[in-house]
Amino acid sequence: MAINKVGSKGIVDCSVAAVDFAPGTITSVKLADGTVTNAKLSNSSITASSTTVALGASGTLNNFFIDWQSVVVSDGSTVTTMVAGNGYFVNNTSAAGLVKLPASASIGDTVIIKDYAGNFGTNSLTIQRNGHNIQGVANDSLISTNRASLVLIYVDATKGWLYTDEHNVADLRKPLHTEATGGTVATSGDFKIHSFTGDGNFVVSQIGNPVGGGSNVDYLVVAGGGAAGSTCVGGAAYYSGGGGAGGHRTTFPSPGCNAGAFPITTTTYPITVGGGGAFVPSGNPGGKGANSVFSTITSTGGGGGAEGGDGASTGVGQPGGSGGGGSFANPGPPGSAKAAGSGNTPPVSPPQGNNGGAGGGTRGTTVGAGGGGGGAGGVGANSPTPGPGTNGGAGGNGVANSITGSPVTLAGGGGGNGPSAGGAGGPGGGGNGGTTNGGPGSAGTANTGGGGGGLGAGGKGIVIIRYKFQ
Numbered sequence: 324m325a326i327n328k329v330g331s332k333g334i335v336d337c338s339v340a341a342v343d344f345a346p347g348t349i350t351s352v353k354l355a356d357g358t359v360t361n362a363k364l365s366n367s368s369i370t371a372s373s374t375t376v377a378l379g380a381s382g383t384l385n386n387f388f389i390d391w392q393s394v395v396v397s398d399g400s401t402v403t404t405m406v407a408g409n410g411y412f413v414n415n416t417s418a419a420g421l422v423k424l425p426a427s428a429s430i431g432d433t434v435i436i437k438d439y440a441g442n443f444g445t446n447s448l449t450i451q452r453n454g455h456n457i458q459g460v461a462n463d464s465l466i467s468t469n470r471a472s473l474v475l476i477y478v479d480a481t482k483g484w485l486y487t488d489e490h491n492v493a494d495l496r497k498p499l500h501t502e503a504t505g506g507t508v509a510t511s512g513d514f515k516i517h518s519f520t521g522d523g524n525f526v527v528s529q530i531g532n533p534v535g536g537g538s539n540v541d542y543l544v545v546a547g548g549g550a551a552g553s554t555c556v557g558g559a560a561y562y563s564g565g566g567g568a569g570g571h572r573t574t575f576p577s578p579g580c581n582a583g584a585f586p587i588t589t590t591t592y593p594i595t596v597g598g599g600g601a602f603v604p605s606g607n608p609g610g611k612g613a614n615s616v617f618s619t620i621t622s623t624g625g626g627g628g629a630e631g632g633d634g635a636s637t638g639v640g641q642p643g644g645s646g647g648g649g650s651f652a653n654p655g656p657p658g659s660a661k662a663a664g665s666g667n668t669p670p671v672s673p674p675q676g677n678n679g680g681a682g683g684g685t686r687g688t689t690v691g692a693g694g695g696g697g698g699a700g701g702v703g704a705n706s707p708t709p710g711p712g713t714n715g716g717a718g719g720n721g722v723a724n725s726i727t728g729s730p731v732t733l734a735g736g737g738g739g740n741g742p743s744a745g746g747a748g749g750p751g752g753g754g755n756g757g758t759t760n761g762g763p764g765s766a767g768t769a770n771t772g773g774g775g776g777g778l779g780a781g782g783k784g785i786v787i788i789r790y791k792f793q
Contacts, residue, residue: 407432456483498535511728536791539583547597547612548781549625564628565737569772570644570675571699599781640664645676648694693739696774715741721751737774
């Protein structure tokens with residue numbers, strides 16, 4: 324007789340294996356409800372893409388099934404907040420677009436973006452981070468290449484959303500540009516220029532990232548020019564030297580004229596603009612110009628021109644950014660030179676200025692003249708050989724610079740005094756020399772750092788800072 328049923332007591336433990344059952348003989352209808360529990364199964368959950376779901380429960384398998392959305396039309400005025408597990412075709416045909424990452428995120432959360440119209444290169448897409456890091460940086464992403472495709476997966480608070488798959492994508496970071504205040508602000512193309520004609524502060528609130536021009540700036544720092552020396556008369560005319568130009572230091576043009584060469588941080592930089600040296604009457608050297616300072620950059624004030632005098636007068640120009648001119652001074656044999664002041668003192672590289680020109684002198688009706696003050700672009704001229712028609716030495720040339728967007732010449736030396744004519748001031752604000760027993764010349768031009776000529780004061784300096792702002 325056939326055996327239709329076997330009780331559980333009739334089966335020895337582990338004596339029935341899976342191979343003893345014909346395929347399909349045990350079906351769900353033959354199992355009473357609740358007789359097979361999770362404890363009877365070797366696995367009680369399923370895990371996919373870092374997400375675990377218990378058997379019998381519901382959940383979302385991130386990055387396993389992507390729910391592609393209808394085309395998102397982005398016109399720049401609306402922001403689509405993305406949802407984890409979704410894919411987005413973004414159409415930026417009419418304008419640059421904006422999408423935003425989810426406000427909350429867990430490991431494995433995934434979003435996918437595809438350039439629907441193939442024109443992100445024309446109308447870029449900004450991915451707003453919505454409080455999370457992207458690629459470990461607290462910065463939005465900017466996608467600006469046509470036909471871009473990309474996948475972002477959230478990992479943790481440190482790295483935030485990471486790109487795990489990108490196609491036709493260049494730099495994924497949104498440009499950050501330097502932002503600052505202070506001085507008189509102007510623009511030239513993509514660059515902002517801060518000009519300080521007096522003391523102030525350059526306040527940096529944000530520095531640029533590499534795709535936004537970087538965190539460097541260019542600078543032009545010009546110190547105050549030195550004054551010309553004064554003259555005293557002792558039986559003959561004595562002629563003083565011109566003032567040296569203020570020190571001239573700059574990074575412009577930096578490589579490519581767009582990267583800057585001097586690193587900055589988000590802080591306040593005090594700016595000092597040096598005043599011109601004062602003219603001191605009655606046979607005294609000209610006053611030295613004051614230094615100009617930006618951060619670690621100091622340009623030295625121009626050296627004062629030598630005094631014209633008799634006996635105790637040294638007739639030596641003073642050192643500085645550029646040196647002051649020497650003078651006609653007694654005692655001395657006919658045609659003797661009176662030393663000029665040295666430039667680039669203290670020394671920096673590249674040099675911030677040049678030496679002044681030497682003076683010359685003798686007693687009697689045949690007289691010498693004062694040498695010209697040094698300029699940023701050249702030395703001051705020596706006094707010519709003494710004679711009735713002797714002119715003062717010309718001031719050294721300044722240097723042209725286009726940091727403001729157009730060429731401006733600064734830091735010219737002052738001309739020396741002479742019996743026939745004063746020496747010409749150097750291009751870049753240098754004052755002209757005077758004549759006839761020390762008659763007046765002209766001061767250096769304000770905010771050029773020009774040296775004083777004749778009996779003139781030095782010109783005030785200037786500080787200019789330039790950076791990429793768009």
